[in-house]
Amino acid sequence: MGEEMKDMRYIRELLERGQRADGRALDEFRKVQLEIAPYEKPEGCAIATIGETRVMAGVKMEVGEPFADRPDEGVLMVNAEFSPLASPDFETGPPSVVSIELARVVDRGIRESGVVDLKKLCMIPKESVWIVCVDLQILNHDGNLIDAAALAAVAALLNAKIPEYKDEMINYEKKTVKLPVKAKPVTVTVFKFGPHLLLDATVTEGGMSTAAMVVATNEVGNICALQKLGTEGISEEEVLRMWAMASEKAKELRKLL
Amino acid sequence: MSDFLKKEREFVVPGDLIVVSMDNLPGKNAYREGEGIYAKKLGLVTIANRVVSVIPLNGIYIPKVSDMVIAEIKEIQSNGWVLDINSPYEAFLPLSGVRGYIDTNRTKLSTVYDIGERIYAKIIVVNQLDNMYASMHDPETRKLKGGRLITMNPAKVPRLIGRAGSMIATIKKCTSCDIYIGHNGVIWLEGGQMDKAMEAIKLVEEQAYTTGLTDRVTAMLGGKKEEKDEESGREETGRTETFED
Amino acid sequence: MKRADGRKPDELRPLKIEVGVVPNANGSALFSFGRTTAIAAVYGPRPLHPRHLQVSGRAYLRTIYSLVPFSTTERNRPGPSRRSKEICKVTMNALEPAVFLEEFPKATIDVFIDILQADAGTRTAGINAASMALADAGIPMRDLVASVAAGMVEGEHIVDLAGKEEETTACDMPVAYMPGKKKITLLQLDGNIAPDDAAKVLKLALEKCEYIYERQKEALRAKWVKK
Numbered sequence: 001m002g003e004e005m006k007d008m009r010y011i012r013e014l015l016e017r018g019q020r021a022d023g024r025a026l027d028e029f030r031k032v033q034l035e036i037a038p039y040e041k042p043e044g045c046a047i048a049t050i051g052e053t054r055v056m057a058g059v060k061m062e063v064g065e066p067f068a069d070r071p072d073e074g075v076l077m078v079n080a081e082f083s084p085l086a087s088p089d090f091e092t093g094p095p096s097v098v099s100i101e102l103a104r105v106v107d108r109g110i111r112e113s114g115v116v117d118l119k120k121l122c123m124i125p126k127e128s129v130w131i132v133c134v135d136l137q138i139l140n141h142d143g144n145l146i147d148a149a150a151l152a153a154v155a156a157l158l159n160a161k162i163p164e165y166k167d168e169m170i171n172y173e174k175k176t177v178k179l180p181v182k183a184k185p186v187t188v189t190v191f192k193f194g195p196h197l198l199l200d201a202t203v204t205e206g207g208m209s210t211a212a213m214v215v216a217t218n219e220v221g222n223i224c225a226l227q228k229l230g231t232e233g234i235s236e237e238e239v240l241r242m243w244a245m246a247s248e249k250a251k252e253l254r255k256l257l
Numbered sequence: 258m259s260d261f262l263k264k265e266r267e268f269v270v271p272g273d274l275i276v277v278s279m280d281n282l283p284g285k286n287a288y289r290e291g292e293g294i295y296a297k298k299l300g301l302v303t304i305a306n307r308v309v310s311v312i313p314l315n316g317i318y319i320p321k322v323s324d325m326v327i328a329e330i331k332e333i334q335s336n337g338w339v340l341d342i343n344s345p346y347e348a349f350l351p352l353s354g355v356r357g358y359i360d361t362n363r364t365k366l367s368t369v370y371d372i373g374e375r376i377y378a379k380i381i382v383v384n385q386l387d388n389m390y391a392s393m394h395d396p397e398t399r400k401l402k403g404g405r406l407i408t409m410n411p412a413k414v415p416r417l418i419g420r421a422g423s424m425i426a427t428i429k430k431c432t433s434c435d436i437y438i439g440h441n442g443v444i445w446l447e448g449g450q451m452d453k454a455m456e457a458i459k460l461v462e463e464q465a466y467t468t469g470l471t472d473r474v475t476a477m478l479g480g481k482k483e484e485k486d487e488e489s490g491r492e493e494t495g496r497t498e499t500f501e502d
Numbered sequence: 503m504k505r506a507d508g509r510k511p512d513e514l515r516p517l518k519i520e521v522g523v524v525p526n527a528n529g530s531a532l533f534s535f536g537r538t539t540a541i542a543a544v545y546g547p548r549p550l551h552p553r554h555l556q557v558s559g560r561a562y563l564r565t566i567y568s569l570v571p572f573s574t575t576e577r578n579r580p581g582p583s584r585r586s587k588e589i590c591k592v593t594m595n596a597l598e599p600a601v602f603l604e605e606f607p608k609a610t611i612d613v614f615i616d617i618l619q620a621d622a623g624t625r626t627a628g629i630n631a632a633s634m635a636l637a638d639a640g641i642p643m644r645d646l647v648a649s650v651a652a653g654m655v656e657g658e659h660i661v662d663l664a665g666k667e668e669e670t671t672a673c674d675m676p677v678a679y680m681p682g683k684k685k686i687t688l689l690q691l692d693g694n695i696a697p698d699d700a701a702k703v704l705k706l707a708l709e710k711c712e713y714i715y716e717r718q719k720e721a722l723r724a725k726w727v728k729k
Contacts, residue, residue, distance in 0.1 A: 112693055222695055225691055226689055240701055
């Protein structure tokens with residue numbers, strides 16, 4: 001226990017000087033790896049690993065009724081599971097507000113950029129459309145979950161294939177047509193510690209930061225989603241710096257998709 | 258000379274800038290940020306010497322050392338009593354806080370103060386809000402039996418006491434009622450014309466922040482304004498929050 | 503450019519602001535943007551149970567936002583939805599920087615927000631009401647918090663989105679701000695908008711927050727200062 005405490009104090013001292021325990025620059029990501037379609041069963045899947053954080057996204061498709069206010073569009077849903085195996089801090093039970101927030105923030109980044117062309121997923125208007133469920137499973141939590149989850153989600157959608165639908169039956173064994181995707185949004189979270197802004201915070205660094213901004217941008221650099229996190233207020237100028245920092249990094253990460 | 262943006266007795270809300278000056282100090286319910294002193298609570302500005310404070314108009318009771326409180330015994334432990342003082346935090350009355358010696362081998366603590374009984378006690382130690390001690394050594398302290406208990410907004414208690422105890426002295430004299438006021442907003446009355454006294458207290462609570470109140474209360478009770486509380490010699494002073502009239 | 507309801511781009515819907523609407527609460531307020539109405543009630547600081555929710559060294563600002571069943575076009579089923587839970591969290595984060603939570607270790611300050619009418623901007627109306635309710639309750643705060651949503655329709659930057667504007671806007675950006683401290687405490691965005699435009703939309707939102715702030719102060723004064 002004493003050992004951990006020493007680490008925390010050391011990490012905090014370093015951060016105060018604008019340095020990090022693993023020697024990274026403030027705007028540097030840990031090693032990012034993207035495994036595309038590691039498993040066959042889901043319609044699409046991907047595992048994003050950032051440092052020791054691992055998130056898997058799985059896409060499952062069903063047929064169902066569209067939303068009443070969008071009768072000619074497919075449905076996209078994003079859900080997140082903070083499985084207790086991923087961290088001593090995750091507990092069993094109903095979704096925590098943090099996991100709900102993560103799912104909704106990742107959802108926004110995907111939905112608003114129009115990744116999935118929902119209009120092409122309508123079979124019979126008002127009656128039957130494809131429902132695309134993206135489930136995010138946290139496999140190991142060492143910080144920056146949102147960025148990893150969003151990356152996995154987009155990668156999973158990009159390689160997803162639609163199952164065959166014949167005579168009102170879904171044949172999950174036959175998947176040939178790719179899901180109609182038309183954008184590559186990337187989500188980057190910028191963390192604030194005192195006057196410093198940093199990217200890809202570890203669990204410890206994330207716990208010490210007092211505010212953060214999640215920024216989702218698309219290929220032309222437009223902002224598709226924003227979410228301020230944390231309990232400290234930030235200035236207008238800090239907000240603009242955070243947008244710029246996230247946007248810049250997103251360009252790099254997009255090359256992986 | 259600093260320029261005050263808010264004057265004495267002016268209404269302020271949290272975040273209002275009262276003065277920009279390094280010559281002044283933030284007092285109660287005010288805080289400094291950079292060169293400015295700002296209001297922390299909704300209330301009235303008051304400036305005494307160089308200290309800028311805000312008299313709060315509302316708020317739950319936050320105990321301070323030397324406050325007199327009317328408490329209810331909530332729990333009996335092996336070495337004392339846990340008190341409910343009408344606050345999010347409890348106070349503890351240790352054995353050492355009681356007058357006289359108690360031999361715990363011979364005396365059950367419940368025979369001294371039992372659950373549900375009420376006492377007029379003094380807060381003597383506030384380490385942190387969740388670590389407070391009360392005492393029954395002060396000559397004013399006592400167990401309160403019978404009588405009637407009412408609660409009022411703790412923020413208005415200083416007004417009920419009045420300057421040097423003048424308001425409460427007036428009410429007591431006109432109604433011949435014995436009244437104990439807890440800074441925690443709990444008031445105990447006994448004897449005399451309790452209904453009339455309660456009406457007067459209600460009037461004070463409703464009109465706490467107006468001027469000329471003592472005269473109106475006196476008129477309502479049909480009596481003469483008292484200069485200070487001569488009768489019991491109790492120290493009924495408030496702190497910086499007492500009001501002039 | 504005229505908006506669907508005839509407003510100018512930088513015009514807010516008619517505001518209705520009242521403090522002290524829930525006598526039982528320690529502090530309370532009502533805030534409406536046109537047909538969106540929020541009531542907030544504050545209880546506390548008060549003891550926090552269960553104990554495992556207690557935060558050492560400071561109070562917990564327990565924020566509960568809910569849409570009452572008759573507030574929406576189609577009846578809203580009682581019980582918190584995922585959306586409501588997220589709004590509870592962002593609302594709490596929007597108010598926390600304003601409150602001196604350190605003064606009440608292990609206690610809770612309960613903030614209840616009920617949306618009586620929902621016509622876009624419910625979370626911003628809720629934050630405006632809650633901030634006044636906290637001040638009304640005598641809770642020590644650094645500043646009030648003002649909130650409004652802004653966006654862009656047909657190239658024009660607009661404020662306080664209502665009705666169909668939520669669909670036609672290039673972005674829906676709810677913002678909460680402590681104007682005295684110049685700190686942003688809530689910032690969200692849904693949409694697809696160039697960063698330069700987003701920056702202008704943000705600036706417009708902050709300006710309007712400053713205006714709402716003055717109206718909040720007036721409403722607090724109206725309750726407490728009697729002639």
